[in-house]
Amino acid sequence: GAGVSQSPSNKVTEKGKDVELRCDPISGHTALYWYRQSLGQGLEFLIYFQGNSAPDKSGLPSDRFSAERTGGSVSTLTIQRTQQEDSAVYLCASSMRQGARTEAFFGQGTRLTVV
Amino acid sequence: SQQGEEDPQALSIQEGENATMNCSYKTSINNLQWYRQNSGRGLVHLILIRSNEREKHSGRLRVTLDTSKKSSSLLITASRAADTASYFCATDAYSDMRFGAGTRLTVKP
Numbered sequence: 001g002a003g004v005s006q007s008p009s010n011k012v013t014e015k016g017k018d019v020e021l022r023c024d025p026i027s028g029h030t031a032l033y034w035y036r037q038s039l040g041q042g043l044e045f046l047i048y049f050q051g052n053s054a055p056d057k058s059g060l061p062s063d064r065f066s067a068e069r070t071g072g073s074v075s076t077l078t079i080q081r082t083q084q085e086d087s088a089v090y091l092c093a094s095s096m097r098q099g100a101r102t103e104a105f106f107g108q109g110t111r112l113t114v115v
Numbered sequence: 116s117q118q119g120e121e122d123p124q125a126l127s128i129q130e131g132e133n134a135t136m137n138c139s140y141k142t143s144i145n146n147l148q149w150y151r152q153n154s155g156r157g158l159v160h161l162i163l164i165r166s167n168e169r170e171k172h173s174g175r176l177r178v179t180l181d182t183s184k185k186s187s188s189l190l191i192t193a194s195r196a197a198d199t200a201s202y203f204c205a206t207d208a209y210s211d212m213r214f215g216a217g218t219r220l221t222v223k224p
Contacts, residue, residue: 004157033212042216043158043203056211091157095212103148104205104212106157 006092006107013082013114021077021110025094032075033104034067035091043091049075082114119147119187119204120215127221134191136218138204145207147180149189152201152217161189161202196224 005024013019025032034046045059049069060066064082069075079086089111095104119138128134138147146165150158164171164180164187171178177190191198201217 031212035214043214045211045213048211089156093158093212103160103163104150104158106159108157 004092004094004105004107006090006110008110009108010111011113013112015084015114016081018078018080019082019112021079021090021092021112023075023077023092023094023107025073025075025092026105027073029094029096029105030072031095031097031104032069033093033095034075034077035093036061036088037091037109038088046077046090079112082112084114087112087114119206119213121202121204121218123218124216125219125221127223128194130194130196130222130224132194132222134194134198134220134222136189136202136220138187138189138215140185140187140204140206142185142206144182147187147204147206149176149178149187150203150205150214152203153199158203191220194220194222196222198222 007022030051032049035043036046037043047067048056064080067077089109091109093104093106096102119140122137144166146163148163149161151161152158162173162178164178166182175192180187199222201219203214203217205212205214
């Protein structure tokens with residue numbers, strides 16, 4: 001595709017339910033990042049995938065959060081037993097090379113609301 | 116850990132004025148990037164400056180890098196209301212890419 005695609009754009013879920021957020025990176029990009037952004041705040045790093053290397057999960061806030069990247073392409077961020085504090089915009093980005101060595105492209109995010 | 120921290124946290128100016136925001140970092144880098152975010156959605160890449168460059172221009176944007184002070188500045192000249200956004204920096208100090216809290220710029224018409 002032309003850019004990074006995230007789905008759904010918006011998600012409203014009940015507290016305690018599980019949710020899956022999807023990210024389709026730009027084809028050929030080896031690096032993929034997930035961030036969380038609460039209203040008016042900065043970007044909180046969640047997880048980073050680079051090629052076939054083990055992902056950097058150091059930013060995941062709890063064991064309710066997990067992510068995978070299948071075939072080095074599409075990534076899914078799963079939040080189990082959602083809590084109200086999980087409400088935020090979840091952003092995905094991809095780049096051709098690791099870290100900030102090249103430009104990163106962001107999706108438009110998924111706005112998650114836990115009620 | 117954060118790779119870059121922006122200041123000020125918020126900046127409010129009149130249209131036509133220049134806006135300057137700063138980024139400080141802690142470790143040696145090869146390059147530094149600036150991004151803009153409108154309305155809390157995806158970030159858009161503005162400019163990348165390498166460690167062997169001191170200044171770079173792109174349209175109304177001017178970025179400087181001082182590796183001895185571990186700092187960078189982003190100058191937006193002749194600001195417009197459409198420049199209202201949050202601005203973030205990121206460096207390649209680590210294998211991943213992390214951002215500071217950003218500078219929230221408001222340009223009043």
